[in-house]
Amino acid sequence: MADMHATARPRSSAARICTIVAFVFAVLAIFVSPLIFGLLGVILGIVGAVLGDKPLGWYAAIASVVGAVIGAVLVAALLN
Template sequence: MVDPATNPAPSRAGNAARICTILAFAFAVIALFLVPLLFGLIAIVLGVIAATQGDKPLGWYAAGAGAAGAIIGMILGAIVYSAAS
């Protein structure tokens, strides 16, 4: 039998934070290919929300991934644009 005092069930806030983290990572990947500033910013905001709601390490990693996705996406867009012209 599981003792709730030693192994509590995850709270709603914990679940919401984890969902924000997953969405932040997904938007960071999308930012590599489509509208990097928009999707990168969304990933950063969701990562910060997740980190402040309790998913500390992964939330901050997701925010960092959003920033990296935005920067790399802009670099890739500049490379593709310069190669096409």
């Protein structure tokens, strides 16, 4: 019998590490530098999703975008 899930990649530890670091960068994007950490978080979230950590990797990428937007709003509010 052929395996029906042969095209799905198994989750690797590299995928999980990329996803966790993307969530950390999402938080850092709020407090430190929205542009740098937001962009790095999106990239690592996508890499984590492609490597096999599908739902959590995409959530990390979205969290990084949200963190970058919140961080940019906070920077704009503090500078005005």
